Amino acid sequence: MGIYQEVYxxxxxxxxxxxxxxxxxxxxxxxxxxxxxxxxxxxxSLPSEVxxxxxxxxxxxxxxxxxSLLPYLGEDHExxxxxxxxxxxKLPSSPDDFTYGR
Numbered sequence: 001m002g003i004y005q006e007v008y009x010x011x012x013x014x015x016x017x018x019x020x021x022x023x024x025x026x027x028x029x030x031x032x033x034x035x036x037x038x039x040x041x042x043x044x045s046l047p048s049e050v051x052x053x054x055x056x057x058x059x060x061x062x063x064x065x066x067x068s069l070l071p072y073l074g075e076d077h078e079x080x081x082x083x084x085x086x087x088x089x090k091l092p093s094s095p096d097d098f099t100y101g102r
Contacts, residue, residue, distance in 0.1 A: 003050060010042050011054070019072045021068040023095055029072060033053070042057050043086045059087045068095040 001009070019066060021027055043058070044052065051058070066083050073080055 002032065004045070006042075006046060007050060007054065010039070010046065011061075011091055013039050014058065014065075018061050018065040018068070021065050023068055023071075027072065032069075036079050036082050040082050040086055055088060059089060062087050063092040064095045064097065066091055067097075073074075075099075 013035075017039060021032075062083055066080060066087075069077075069080060069083075
């Protein structure tokens with residue numbers, strides 16, 4: 001798979017996670033550990049110079065997912081820690097903060 005396909009694949013999976021965990025009445029959290037492991041591994045498999053190009057957008061997408069999950073999981077949950085490993089800086093202010101990372 002070419003690098004552009006890899007970036008697209010990562011972005012699609014990150015966006016799907018954000019949409020899946022966005023606040024709603026019921027979220028099945030059983031899927032998260034494996035989903036997050038795959039996402040984090042995929043992120044780290046990309047070359048650092050490629051990650052640098054989209055890091056700000058990744059901070060927003062993954063940060064909003066974290067903000068959605070914090071009420072369910074708390075700061076110390078392994079899923080939260082793993083997701084935080086792929087962002088830099090502060091989290092967006094809420095799951096609805098779409099100005100962050102631009």
